Amino acid sequence: MRVPGFKFAGVACGIKKSRRKDLAFILSERPATAAALFTTNWVRAAPVIVGMRRMRRGLIQAVVINSGVANACTGAQGVRDAETTCRETALRLDIDPGLVLPSSTGLIGLPLPMDKILSGIEKAAAVLSDGSFFQAARAILTTDRFIKTASASCRLAGKQVVVAGMAKGAGMIAPKVATMLAYILTDAAVEPRCLRAILRNAAAKTFNAVTVDGDMSTNDTVLFLANGVAGNPPVRSGSREEEVLLNVVKELMGSLALKLVEDGEGATKVVEVRVQGSRSSAEARKIAYTVATSQLVKAAFFGEDPNYGRIMAAIGRAEVPIKPERVDVSFDGVTVVKRGVGVNSTEQEAARVLKQPSFSVRIHLRQGKASASVWTSDLSHEYVRINSAYRT
């Protein structure tokens, strides 16, 4: 995969004991207009603190990402280490250090192993190329089982442009502003305000609508870079081009977000929880999220058990006033609760739906016209194995 005007690198520098790739570069040939979403966790990792500072200028030329160590809960030393990482990267790439954004992912609490990071920066600078997109996408992974990338293209004011993205995330996935590391790159020119609007808008129904365990990381970053190499007139807010680009970006981010759920730690199922007939989309979302993160509901999905009682109990505790006697619940169209009452005649049919690797749970409240969807995975033995193993 290639994005005009961007180069990539992904190398191993020994941060991960497994000797797998653990340091990545993304470099634009010129400073790119940038928009970003960061974790809303009050505990922010050092690279997030530094990244937020960088975003004030709204221009980014390079990203340096390491996996294996999150550089979170590392205090002032952590911030100094993140700054050093940017400075050394800028030096090797011969660019302004203020244009380098750092990202880290991995274990919280350990200091960045700076000797390894510095050797990694040297190594990455040496192999930087416009064909190394997948190497970079591999180097940002932690417990992920597969790389997550997506790409698309479209025409903007007569120019063909490319949009490509890479993401990482398998655990600590919860839908609040940003929930993983993700980098969306385009060679289109986009006005800064428009770029931010597209990112926010597209994230709402994609990265912010997935959950694996309801746990939110200290390091989440979604970065959107537009370097304008395609030569189109900058896309403006309210234009037809904005709409075209938004649709492409939303589709691309949706595809990445679903890959996060599919790769959820221990996941064997991808389930859409859709709430309809709500008074507001905020209420619909609150109910969908409560169902999608319920330990009991997720364990039932793993067991392929159409246990609608757990779904009803979760709906009822979402702190949204509902009328239980109006609620319908169905699995891929098979009704299991009708007007608040369990339908037991469809049990076998419902059990067949749950045997599939992917299905949807629809909840109809009959209180209004709003709706929302959240995508979730199941809770398996493998999840417990991965997350109870000493220092995963």
Next chain:
Amino acid sequence: MRVPGFKFAGVACGIKKSRRKDLAFILSERPATAAALFTTNWVRAAPVIVGMRRMRRGLIQAVVINSGVANACTGAQGVRDAETTCRETALRLDIDPGLVLPSSTGLIGLPLPMDKILSGIEKAAAVLSDGSFFQAARAILTTDRFIKTASASCRLAGKQVVVAGMAKGAGMIAPKVATMLAYILTDAAVEPRCLRAILRNAAAKTFNAVTVDGDMSTNDTVLFLANGVAGNPPVRSGSREEEVLLNVVKELMGSLALKLVEDGEGATKVVEVRVQGSRSSAEARKIAYTVATSQLVKAAFFGEDPNYGRIMAAIGRAEVPIKPERVDVSFDGVTVVKRGVGVNSTEQEAARVLKQPSFSVRIHLRQGKASASVWTSDLSHEYVRINSAYRT
């Protein structure tokens, strides 16, 4: 265990396939002053709907409880079945049907098997005795591994009185008003308003401070009956006797609540999460609850992994403004985070603490003087096994 003026029964009537006891009676020789807490779930089981009606009078003489089927999501028929259960119980016990409170626990969605219930009522009435407390305590269990009872006595205005309680609950345990079935009985005389105040006050730091999975049931009921057989002058609000009784009840309910956590589905650990130095106890509670229900934190407890990073990440997403650079975290006094920075030198010592069956996690925010505790269990393979098995 005996409580003057109370009789009990626990029988098997075939609701549970296992042929274990599944129907219980609690009968007071005279109408008792009653206080109750019910689930705050919007989806209320039929016995909760009927029980709330009964509480308007503030007097209860008998409780009829069945396990195996929750009689939830059963619509108007479910309410009729709960009323029939009360009426038949009253008939067999020769008391006013308006003084009978019903409770059910078990699978949501199935109708009550009324033929079995009616034969159970007949059977229970025949074996009712003041020595059958433990039989009743056994008949209310579902996935519980052991019966949960506690008792105490104290002197009120020169009279010796007894307080005894039984509870059930292993899954669907979350701290919101009431979280399980529990029956607290005393032969003391207590004024209605005082009885309600004692129950509310005692529940706040006991039944409402435990969590197993964060899932809240549709059937939760905590009932407190005082039949006055001891002959003391009724305990009044604001009296010294109220204080004495409150302390006894709080201790007793605390002991029952801890037994719920100890018996949490698949639990291998009981962990106190204590938040100190908060601006308000509501904020302290919110953080303690977020940590105590985090899937990742609970999986780390199971793995005996002192992974303080997951605790910091959970603290930070509790939607309570904090200053991470002031936060300390310790395991039974072993500091793992100091002023927001991970302490890695204590790792082995911390790992030893986590090998114990019970320990405490203390979180100090240094923002104020309020505090709160939540008791939780770990997330084990056994939890997933129990809750993914088809129709547990």
